[in-house]
Amino acid sequence: MRKRKIIYIFLFTLLVSFIYYAHAKELPKWFLFNKDNALKEWQEKIFKGKVMYSVESEKQDGHLSAISEKSCSGLFYRIKFNSKKLPLISWQWKVVKFPEKAPLGLGDVNKKQGWIEKDDYAARVYVIFPSFNFRKTKSIEYIWDKELPEGKILTSPYSKNIKLIIVESGMDNIDKWVFEKRNIYEDYKASFGSPPRSNVGAIALMTDTDNTLSTAEALYKNMKVGYRDEAE
Amino acid sequence: MKQNKRKKAFANKLHKEIFLLVFAAALIPTGIATISLYYLIFGVTAEQFAIPEVIAYNIIPASEKVTSILLLAAPVSILVILILAYKVSHKIVGPFDRIVKDLDDRIKARAKGHIGLRKGDKFQPLVDKINRLLDKL
Numbered sequence A: 001m002r003k004r005k006i007i008y009i010f011l012f013t014l015l016v017s018f019i020y021y022a023h024a025k026e027l028p029k030w031f032l033f034n035k036d037n038a039l040k041e042w043q044e045k046i047f048k049g050k051v052m053y054s055v056e057s058e059k060q061d062g063h064l065s066a067i068s069e070k071s072c073s074g075l076f077y078r079i080k081f082n083s084k085k086l087p088l089i090s091w092q093w094k095v096v097k098f099p100e101k102a103p104l105g106l107g108d109v110n111k112k113q114g115w116i117e118k119d120d121y122a123a124r125v126y127v128i129f130p131s132f133n134f135r136k137t138k139s140i141e142y143i144w145d146k147e148l149p150e151g152k153i154l155t156s157p158y159s160k161n162i163k164l165i166i167v168e169s170g171m172d173n174i175d176k177w178v179f180e181k182r183n184i185y186e187d188y189k190a191s192f193g194s195p196p197r198s199n200v201g202a203i204a205l206m207t208d209t210d211n212t213l214s215t216a217e218a219l220y221k222n223m224k225v226g227y228r229d230e231a232e
Numbered sequence B: 001m002k003q004n005k006r007k008k009a010f011a012n013k014l015h016k017e018i019f020l021l022v023f024a025a026a027l028i029p030t031g032i033a034t035i036s037l038y039y040l041i042f043g044v045t046a047e048q049f050a051i052p053e054v055i056a057y058n059i060i061p062a063s064e065k066v067t068s069i070l071l072l073a074a075p076v077s078i079l080v081i082l083i084l085a086y087k088v089s090h091k092i093v094g095p096f097d098r099i100v101k102d103l104d105d106r107i108k109a110r111a112k113g114h115i116g117l118r119k120g121d122k123f124q125p126l127v128d129k130i131n132r133l134l135d136k137l
Helices: A002-024 A106-110 A112-116 A184-192 B013-049 B052-107 B124-136
Strands: A029-031 A043-048 A052-056 A063-069 A072-081 A088-097 A123-129 A138-145 A153-155 A162-169 A178-183 A200-208 A215-227
Touching: A043 B052, A063 A200, A072 A215, A088 A123, A123 A184, A123 A215, A138 A178, A138 A184, A162 A178, A162 A184, A162 B052, A178 A184, A200 A215, B013 B052, B052 B124
Parallel strands: A138 A162
Antiparallel strands: A029 A215, A043 A072, A052 A063, A063 A215, A072 A200, A088 A178, A088 A215, A123 A138, A123 A200, A153 A162
């Protein structure tokens, strides 16, 4: 009887390990946006109007183009990994046009309504940590903003569970490809004050202009998710 | 010396058991249905909306409203279920005890004639049969 119990536990452990490693084998996940069907595995989630997301694959170096006209929709990709074990995410992005918003002072972030009206960004990358209780779903957003200072971590006007990390700021690099590499685990700890309790469940990209009713354009490419540096 | 006699909430163990059974039979399915519907409506919708701002803007305010309504309604509903469970269990156990006592009285020859029930009490067909049996004895 005891022997059988041990065999069952062993088989169950084997099955769980197999599922885990089969899943982990997909990592790191690359998004090169260099094929016409590159967006097939992404879902578009519409908030207010559709942003024009398209893959420019004719050129040797493919990329994703996002053009927003008074609209807000994002591209969403479900991916599961432990951010402590595989903490890195990297990508390249280029802002062609920023949303037109009145200068945003840091004082504005305390006035919720005023800030929502300016809560549009030329480019942002989400890392989402889902929870069974959707109210506890947390996310960090890497943002390129024209005004807000680089390195600043803000709380979204929509929810305290959404943290905005300004990773690129200003016009200096406009129309230039900029490479970003972030440690999700460390950024989460810096944003929320404690390590994540759940795995990363999804990533998303967004260029939006629904609040400022303006236009913005950004490009994304060479995104790599769920890895760690070999030296580590 | 005057004795303070506290009235018991339950007449006997059977009364308590039937009360708990009725209360649980009403409360548990209601609770499961409420939680399932809540998850179905808000959890699944949130999963579909996916983008955190969209969830925070659309789903969370709606779920907060529903939660506050549920929090207000739940104590009232539980109280109503408690009262109904008590009444139903009382209507079952009260006549049952009375039938047993009346039968005892007749066995010990302390009383004669038919066994009676109060209006609205359960077990009327059983009492009718017992009375016919008493008539034959």
